[in-house]
Amino acid sequence: MSIAKGLLAELEHEAKVTSALLSRVPDRPDYRPHPKSMAMGLLAGHIVEMARWGSDVLGQDVFVMDPASYKPLSFRSGKEAAQAYDKGIRAFKTALATKTDADMLRSWKMVVGDKTFMEMPRAAVIRSMILNHTIHHRAQLGVYLRLNDVPLPQTYGPSADEGAM
DSSP states (O other), X not given: OOHHHHHHHHHHHHHHHHHHHHTTXXXXXTOOSSTTSOOHHHHHHHHHHHHHHHHHHHHOSEEEEOTTTXXXXXXXXXXXXXXXHHHHHHHXXXXXXXXXXXXXXXXXXXXXXXXXXXXXXXXXXXXXXXIIHHHHHHHHHHHHHHHTTXXXXXSSXXXXXXXXX
């Protein structure tokens, strides 16, 4: 199996779970469980951004980040966040489906200002900065939802809110 096909299979599962979780975000964009925590609307927006990063990473060798012009996404509605996420995932899956192992092993670089922030093979960027990073923030969002008494969907098996498979 090619690297892209393996990542695509994982992306399919993770995207389904992430979309289900995002769709449950209540209209409380400013909610944060602690003053140092990211607001819920921004957290949902960050997860949506990562879906969009997939096709960006696969479509260019260098990404130049300009912190001065960066404006983070934020969502009021879970439905809106899930729709934006699903759109980003569709583009990501389309781009990933066309990549060869050579494409996936080619170096990708993120530059911030005049410094290289990271440089690694595309497959590693997809795994660490998109898939793993999304799973991390999805778990964080799950805590926010639990603290707001929102039922959680199944992830890797039944949740306390959704019984046996």
